[in-house]
Amino acid sequence: MSDTPVVTRFAPSPTGFLHIGGARTAFFNWLYARGRGGRFMLRIEDTDRARSTPEATDAILDGLAWLGLDWDGEPISQFERASRHAEVAKTMLENGTAYRCYSTPEEIETFRETARREGQAALFQSPWRDANPATAPDAPCVVRLKAPQTGVIRVNDKIRKKVEWRAGTLDDLVLLRSDGTPTYMLAAVVDDHDMGVSHVIRGDDHLINAGRQSLIYRAMDWALPVFAHIPLIHGEDGKKLSKRHGALGIMDYLAMGYTAATMRNYLARLGWSHGNDELFTTEQAKDWFDFPGIGKAPARLDFKKLDNVGLFHIARSDDAELMEEIAAYLVQIKEPALDAETAAKLQAALPIAKNGARKLPDILEKAYFATGTRPFEADEKAAEKLNSVSVRVLNELTAALQHANFNKEDLEAVVADFAAQKGIKLGQIAQPLRAVLSGRSVAPSVFDMMAHLGQEESIARLNDAVTRGR
RNA sequence: GCUCCCUUCGUCUAUCGGUCAGGACGCCAGAUUUUCAAUCUGGAAAGACGGGUUCGAUUCCCGUAGGGAGUACCA
Incomplete structure (x- = not known):
C-alpha cells in the first residue's frame, strides 16, 4: 500500500439523470475514499456544450444526495x-x-x-x-x-x-x-x-x-x-440497460419506495462481495470495500433480491430516519406531504408498521390503522370478514375488553380466553377484529394494533362496527 | 471488420490446484399461524464447449462459442 492519500472522483456527464450504473460507480468511489480517510470528489464533465444541461447536473446531484454520497469541496466544472x-x-x-x-x-x-x-x-x-x-x-x-x-x-x-x-x-x-x-x-x-x-x-x-x-x-x-x-450492470434479461428495462434512474428506486440504505447495500453487492456477507450496513461496507472483492463479469438487476435487502434495512432503520425517507418518497411520487398530525401518528406506529415491510409504501399501508380516522370504512376484502355472526361475537368481545389491560400480552390472553369460552378459533375473531380496527385485511397483529390504539379507541372502533352491523 | 474485456445454481456470488463446489435471493415441500408478511425446517438447482499442463483442474494455458465495450472534432 502506498502512503499517498486516496483521492477518488465521480465524473458524470450532465446529459440526463443519474442512472443506476453511474450511482454504483459513484458509490464504489465513495466507499473506497471514505473507507480510507481519503477524499471523494465530483467533477461534471460538461465539455460537450450541446448536450450538457444544468438541469441534468442538478438531477445527478440530487441522486447522489439521496443516496447519501457526500463529496468533498465544490463540484468541478470541466468546461x-x-x-x-x-x-x-x-x-x-x-x-x-x-x-x-x-x-x-x-x-x-x-x-x-x-x-x-x-x-x-x-x-x-x-x-x-x-x-x-x-x-x-x-x-x-x-x-x-x-x-x-x-x-x-x-x-x-x-x-x-x-x-x-x-x-x-x-x-x-x-x-x-x-x-x-x-x-x-x-x-x-x-x-x-x-x-x-x-x-x-x-x-x-x-x-x-x-x-x-x-x-x-x-x-x-x-x-x-x-x-x-x-463491470457494468445489465438489465434483468442480461442485455445492456436501456429504456426498455425501466427503473434506469436512481430516483426511480425512491419512487418505488426503496430506502437509501437498501440501495447502498444492494448496489454494493452488485459486482462486489465480501465473503458470504449479504446484508450489511454502509459502515461495514466502508470497512470491507476493496478491489480484490470486485468481480469481473457484468451483473443483472434482481428486484426480488432488492426487496429482501429492503426487509432487512427497514427493520433496522430508526424511526426518525424512516420519516425522512417517507417524506422524500412522497415528494418523488408527487403526493402531498403528510400533515403534522398524520406524521405524528405514523411515526408513533412505525415500530409496529415497519415490521415485514420491504418498501416505504408497505409501511404506509400497514400504518393505515393508526393514520386513518374513525369511522373506518371496511374495504372489500375486510368487509368479507364481517357478517351478523362475527359482529355479534365482536360485540361480546367488547365486554371482555372493558376490564383488560391494553398491552399485547394481556390482550392476547383475554382474547384467547374469550375464544376458548366461545369454542371458536382465534382466527374467527382476529380476522373480523382486524377488519374493524383497520378497515383493511392487511394490517399488523390485532394485539399490536389494540395495544397501540389503547382501550378507548379500540372499543370505539368495535362499537362503530357493531352499531353499523345492526 | 479490427482491438480489448467477460463466462460457477434462474439471479447475485464464495472458491485464490485437492471442497460432498459454499452462501444469499427466488422456487418447491413442510412447520408456525390473527390477514399480507415475517419466522423456522428440509429440498431441487451451477463450473459454456473442446483441447492441453498436472498425480490432480471450476481454479493455469490455448482454441471455439456466446455476451459486452471501444473503434467520434460524445463522454
Whole structure:
C-alpha cells in the first residue's frame, strides 16, 4: 500500500439523470475514499456544450444526495477549465507528443470508409502527423495526440490486471477540437492529474480509454493513477440497460419506495462481495470495500433480491430516519406531504408498521390503522370478514375488553380466553377484529394494533362496527 | 471488420490446484399461524464447449462459442 492519500472522483456527464450504473460507480468511489480517510470528489464533465444541461447536473446531484454520497469541496466544472486543457495541449505540441491536423471531416470519413471496405482497422491516420509545420495551411485544425506506432501500450488495472494493446491499434485521438475546446480524453486526464486523483474507479466501458489516456500521462510525464474498471450492470434479461428495462434512474428506486440504505447495500453487492456477507450496513461496507472483492463479469438487476435487502434495512432503520425517507418518497411520487398530525401518528406506529415491510409504501399501508380516522370504512376484502355472526361475537368481545389491560400480552390472553369460552378459533375473531380496527385485511397483529390504539379507541372502533352491523 | 474485456445454481456470488463446489435471493415441500408478511425446517438447482499442463483442474494455458465495450472534432 502506498502512503499517498486516496483521492477518488465521480465524473458524470450532465446529459440526463443519474442512472443506476453511474450511482454504483459513484458509490464504489465513495466507499473506497471514505473507507480510507481519503477524499471523494465530483467533477461534471460538461465539455460537450450541446448536450450538457444544468438541469441534468442538478438531477445527478440530487441522486447522489439521496443516496447519501457526500463529496468533498465544490463540484468541478470541466468546461470552466478549458484554458488549462488548452495549455496542456500546447505543451504537448511543444514537446512533440501532439501535432496539428488540418484534415477535414470529409477527408476523415473518406479514409474510414476505404479502410472499412478493405477490412482494415478504421483508425484514421492523419497525413499531418509528420508534415512540415511550414506547409500548414491557414485553416482550422485540431490537435491530435501522436500515439506510439511501435511497442505495446500496457495498463495495470486493479480488476483486469495487465491489459495490453499493440501500438498502432490506438489512434491519434483528438485533444483539442477545431474550435479550441478540449475533448473528454484530454480534459479527463488533465483534471484527474490536477485534482490529485489517485484511483480512477469507473465503468468497464472506459477500459480502452485507460490505454489511450495513459499515452497523455506519459506525454506529460505525469504519474498514472491506479485504474480499476468495474463491470457494468445489465438489465434483468442480461442485455445492456436501456429504456426498455425501466427503473434506469436512481430516483426511480425512491419512487418505488426503496430506502437509501437498501440501495447502498444492494448496489454494493452488485459486482462486489465480501465473503458470504449479504446484508450489511454502509459502515461495514466502508470497512470491507476493496478491489480484490470486485468481480469481473457484468451483473443483472434482481428486484426480488432488492426487496429482501429492503426487509432487512427497514427493520433496522430508526424511526426518525424512516420519516425522512417517507417524506422524500412522497415528494418523488408527487403526493402531498403528510400533515403534522398524520406524521405524528405514523411515526408513533412505525415500530409496529415497519415490521415485514420491504418498501416505504408497505409501511404506509400497514400504518393505515393508526393514520386513518374513525369511522373506518371496511374495504372489500375486510368487509368479507364481517357478517351478523362475527359482529355479534365482536360485540361480546367488547365486554371482555372493558376490564383488560391494553398491552399485547394481556390482550392476547383475554382474547384467547374469550375464544376458548366461545369454542371458536382465534382466527374467527382476529380476522373480523382486524377488519374493524383497520378497515383493511392487511394490517399488523390485532394485539399490536389494540395495544397501540389503547382501550378507548379500540372499543370505539368495535362499537362503530357493531352499531353499523345492526 | 479490427482491438480489448467477460463466462460457477434462474439471479447475485464464495472458491485464490485437492471442497460432498459454499452462501444469499427466488422456487418447491413442510412447520408456525390473527390477514399480507415475517419466522423456522428440509429440498431441487451451477463450473459454456473442446483441447492441453498436472498425480490432480471450476481454479493455469490455448482454441471455439456466446455476451459486452471501444473503434467520434460524445463522454
